Amino acid sequence: MGESVIEVDGVGIRFKRNRRARRSFKDLFAGARRRSRPGEFWALRDVSFRVQAGEAIGVIGRNGQGKSTLLKLVAEVVLPDEGRVGVHRGVAPLIEITGGFVDDLSVRENVYLTAGLHGMTKREVDARFGDIIDFAEIGDFLDTPYKHLSSGMRVRIAFSVIAQLEEPIILVDEVLAVGDKGFREKCYARIEELLAGGRTLFFVSHNERDLRRFCSRGLYLEGGRLVFDGPIDEALELYSSATAG
Numbered sequence: 001m002g003e004s005v006i007e008v009d010g011v012g013i014r015f016k017r018n019r020r021a022r023r024s025f026k027d028l029f030a031g032a033r034r035r036s037r038p039g040e041f042w043a044l045r046d047v048s049f050r051v052q053a054g055e056a057i058g059v060i061g062r063n064g065q066g067k068s069t070l071l072k073l074v075a076e077v078v079l080p081d082e083g084r085v086g087v088h089r090g091v092a093p094l095i096e097i098t099g100g101f102v103d104d105l106s107v108r109e110n111v112y113l114t115a116g117l118h119g120m121t122k123r124e125v126d127a128r129f130g131d132i133i134d135f136a137e138i139g140d141f142l143d144t145p146y147k148h149l150s151s152g153m154r155v156r157i158a159f160s161v162i163a164q165l166e167e168p169i170i171l172v173d174e175v176l177a178v179g180d181k182g183f184r185e186k187c188y189a190r191i192e193e194l195l196a197g198g199r200t201l202f203f204v205s206h207n208e209r210d211l212r213r214f215c216s217r218g219l220y221l222e223g224g225r226l227v228f229d230g231p232i233d234e235a236l237e238l239y240s241s242a243t244a245g
């Protein structure tokens with residue numbers, strides 16, 4: 001076994017369900033750390049796993065079970081309330097990818113802004129600009145304000161920028177489902193290329209075929225708990241039997 005690139009130990013994340021809920025009398029006597037505050041619930045709890053470089057991991061579970069939250073934890077955009085997360089390599093987050101784009105800036109300006117925020121220098125973006133635009137196939141819209149692009153076009157350009165990053169860990173969620181069939185296939189081919197180059201992948205999907213295509217290991221989440229961590233086929237069987245009943 002090589003070194004771990006990601007270590008997640010006993011992690012819990014809690015969110016507020018209802019901003020106006022009141023603290024219960026019982027909570028006043030609970031330990032400060034374990035106390036559940038008014039209206040709070042655990043979106044993830046007691047989650048532990050390790051990831052080696054080059055692994056391709058599918059994250060599986062019904063809606064609302066904590067999959068996106070797990071990816072945000074690895075992207076370090078949410079911090080755990082309990083436990084510890086160690087991410088020892090850079091991350092290219094293909095999640096909520098359009099979130100960083102600015103509506104009133106043009107496509108060209110957004111490419112420079114987003115790539116810059118992810119650490120690319122102006123010169124590096126200059127060198128890759130043509131590839132980024134060609135991949136997205138939106139060359140006619142370079143000076144169009146981002147807000148005037150269709151939702152599929154927004155995902156295209158966002159994916160193209162992030163997929164150029166050389167970060168060793170890639171996070172992909174279902175945002176790609178917005179793209180049309182041709183573009184999705186192109187994105188998947190790019191992900192395969194990145195995997196062949198030794199990147200580590202986290203892939204959230206409800207599509208069994210896509211999960212089997214990329215992933216050998218599956219993390220199955222239920223109610224914020226990691227109930228299974230093992231071969232992707234077994235994780236998918238669990239998911240099927242949980243959704244069948």
Ligand SMILES: Nc1ncnc2c1ncn2[C@@H]1O[C@H](COP(=O)(O)OP(=O)(O)OP(=O)(O)O)[C@@H](O)[C@H]1O
Nearest residue numbers: 015016017043061062063064065066067068069070
């Ligand atoms: N910022 C937030 N504030 C409050 N609750 C949140 C927040 N983000 C997520 N949640 C809640 O945490 C739970 C887990 O959400 P998460 O998005 O991780 O689920 P998921 O498994 O990715 O679901 P889906 O398959 O529908 O995408 C849900 O109950 C969701 O409502």
